[in-house]
Amino acid sequence: MKISIPKFETQEELFDYLAKNVDEHIYQKKLAIKNADPVSIGQGLWYIMPDATKGETMKDVSSDNNIQVKVVINTTNIMDSHSDVHIKGLWDKSLTENTRIKHIQEHEMKFDKIIADKEDLKAYVSDFTWKELGYDSEGNTEALVFESNVKRDRNTDMFQEYKDGNVDNHSVGMRYVKLYFAMNSDKESHAAYKDAWNKYYPSVANKVDVDRKGYFYAVTEAKVIEGSAVVNGSNFVTPTLSTGKRIKEEVIENKELDAVKAFLGLD
Secondary structure (H helix, E strand, O other): OOOOOOOOOOHHHHHHHHHHHHHHHHHHHHHOEEOOOOOOOOOOOOOOOOOOOOOOOOOOOOOOOEEEEEEEEEEOOOEOOOOEEEOOOOOHHHHHHOOOOEEEEOOOOOHHHEEEOHHHEEEEEEEEEOHHHOOOOOOEEEEEEEEEEEEOOOOHHHHHHHHOOOOOOEEEEEEEEEEEEEEOOOOHHHHHHHHHHHHHHHHOOOHHHHHHHOEEEEEEEEEEEEEEEOOOOOOOOOOEEEOOHHHHHHHHHHHHHHHHHHHHOOO
């Protein structure tokens, strides 16, 4: 969740306030379910890769009424608009325990907003470079990936949105389990927060945003409840990687065209 912070004249006053209220803020975060935020931060997408094949894959069952999609629900090592930096491994325990994860529309837990679940959904983590996900930054991230069999008769609107290539952002619905407050303060009483800063800051991709703020919450364990297709989420590096049959058909058509050209002796 996003913590409401009063405005202060100096950064020192802000840091003292945060240190004084850190336990309460962490308690509030753990108490709430974190969903998307209407404002995202950072540099945005540099380019979108049309496909990615890392990780495990489901059997493609795409047809006129089904479409297989592979999407990034969340990425680690980037500060989002909730001032959170998700740390690699945060989903490991939850993915082994939660068998009821759902792929839904805009965090609405309603029957008509479900996109895929049960045997139509495979959730796992996979490592990517930032550039493979369309973000112009060096380094790597661990992505929470959903492979979903999206059925027209389950959610007609989202079937069409994915088919038309309109979904370029996703968001995770989660509960915090373990998180640490990190702050770039040299004050002796803030030593524990500076230690957390020194430990987690080097892996953060959007350091400009973190430096400007001067603090963040490092989330080391969380429970995934659902992953949503959203218009604009709190983490901006969560694209759709592929839309199964549509992309595969294009590849097949290109290969067939090449074969025809070769047979006719055309360049």
